[in-house]
Amino acid sequence: MKIALVGIGKIALDQHVPALRVSPDWELAATVSRNGSVDGVEAWRDLDAMLAARSDIRVISLCVPPVPRFDLAAKALQAGRYVMLEKPPGATLSECATLQAMAQSARLGVFATWHSREAAMVAPAKAWLAGKTVTSGRITWREDVRKWHPGQDWVFDAGGMGVFDPGINALSILTEILPCTVHLRAATLEVPQNRQMPIAAQLDFTNNISAEFDWRQTGPQTWSITLETDQGTLELHDGGARMLLNGAPCNEPHNALSGEYPRLYQRMAQLVRAGESDMDIRPLTLVADAFMTGTRVSVDPFHF
Numbered sequence: 001m002k003i004a005l006v007g008i009g010k011i012a013l014d015q016h017v018p019a020l021r022v023s024p025d026w027e028l029a030a031t032v033s034r035n036g037s038v039d040g041v042e043a044w045r046d047l048d049a050m051l052a053a054r055s056d057i058r059v060i061s062l063c064v065p066p067v068p069r070f071d072l073a074a075k076a077l078q079a080g081r082y083v084m085l086e087k088p089p090g091a092t093l094s095e096c097a098t099l100q101a102m103a104q105s106a107r108l109g110v111f112a113t114w115h116s117r118e119a120a121m122v123a124p125a126k127a128w129l130a131g132k133t134v135t136s137g138r139i140t141w142r143e144d145v146r147k148w149h150p151g152q153d154w155v156f157d158a159g160g161m162g163v164f165d166p167g168i169n170a171l172s173i174l175t176e177i178l179p180c181t182v183h184l185r186a187a188t189l190e191v192p193q194n195r196q197m198p199i200a201a202q203l204d205f206t207n208n209i210s211a212e213f214d215w216r217q218t219g220p221q222t223w224s225i226t227l228e229t230d231q232g233t234l235e236l237h238d239g240g241a242r243m244l245l246n247g248a249p250c251n252e253p254h255n256a257l258s259g260e261y262p263r264l265y266q267r268m269a270q271l272v273r274a275g276e277s278d279m280d281i282r283p284l285t286l287v288a289d290a291f292m293t294g295t296r297v298s299v300d301p302f303h304f
C-alpha cells in the first residue's frame with residue numbers, strides 16, 4: 001500500500017523512513033514538508049496539493065508536532081484517507097474525539113500510535129501482570145532534552161507538553177500493562193520562568209504509583225518502571241526494552257527503539273485492511289489531568 005509521510009523532521013528521518021523502507025506492507029510514495037524531504041521520494045510542500053494529485057495514496061502518516069497535527073489529519077480524512085498519528089495523538093482530548101468521529105462517519109480509520117508500547121518487553125510485562133494485584137509502583141523517566149529535542153522550541157510552547165512529551169511514553173506503557181485502571185491524585189509541574197510548559201513533573205496515581213519525569217538529566221538516561229505486586233516485583237528498563245522479574249533479568253538488553261516503529265506500521269497495515277481505528281487516549285487523559293490539577297512551581301529559565 002502506498003503511504004505519504006507528513007513532517008519530515010527528527011522522528012520521520014530517525015524512525016519512520018527506516019521502518020517503511022524495510023516494510024513488506026508499505027511503499028513510501030510521497031512526503032509533505034515545507035523544508036524536509038527523503039532521497040528518491042516524491043516531495044510536496046503542501047498537503048492539499050498532494051491529496052488532490054495522488055488519489056492512489058491511501059494512508060497519511062503525520063509526524064509533525066501535536067499542535068499543527070489536527071488540521072492536517074482532518075484534511076486527510078476529509079479527502080478519504082486513513083490517518084496514522086505520532087504520539088501524542090492530539091494537542092487536546094477533544095481533537096482526538098473529533099478525529100475518531102470523523103474517521104467513523106467516513107468509514108475510514110485513524111491510529112493513535114504509542115511507540116513505547118511496542119518496546120520488546122511491554123507485551124511480556126502485561127502478560128506477567130495479568131491476574132496480579134499491583135500494590136505500588138515507581139516510574140522514573142529522566143532524560144536530556146538537549147540531546148533528544150535539540151533546538152525544538154515547540155516542546156516548551158503552549159500545546160507542546162514539555163516533559164510530558166517523553167513522560168507520556170511511560171504513561172502509554174503503564175496504561176497498557178496494568179491489570180487495573182489508575183487515575184491521578186496529585187501533580188507538581190516545574191515550569192522554567194521563560195517557558196510555558198514544564199521541564200519536570202512529579203505525579204501521584206492511585207494504587208500507590210508515583211512518577212518522576214525530568215528533562216534535565218545529563219549523562220546516563222533513565223526510562224524505568226518498577227511495579228510491586230502481591231506476587232513479586234516487575235521492572236522495565238530502557239523504555240520497555242529490558243525486563244526483570246524479582247530481580248532476575250528476563251532478556252538481553254535491546255536497542256531501546258529497535259522494532260517499535262516496524263511494529264507500528266505492521267499494525268497500521270492491519271487496521272487499513274480491517275477498516276478500523278485504534279484510538280486509545282488514556283495516556284493523554286492522564287497528562288490532561290496533570291495539567292488540570294497540578295501545582296505549578298516556577299524554576300530556573302531554560303535555554304537550548
Ligand code: NAP
Nearest residue numbers: 007008009010011033034035036063064065066068086087
Ligand atoms: P520536529 O523535528 O521538530 O518536527 C517534525 C517536522 O514537522 C518538522 O521538521 C517540520 O517540517 C514540521 N513542523 C514543525 N512545526 C510545524 C508547524 N508548526 N506546522 C507544520 N509543520 C511543522 O519534531 P519531531 O521530533 O520529529 O517530533 C514530531 C512528533 O513525533 C512529536 O509529536 C513528537 O512527540 C513525536 N516523537 C518524537 C520523537 C523524538 O525523539 N524526537 C520520538 C518519538 C515521537 P517542515 O518544516 O519541513 O514542514
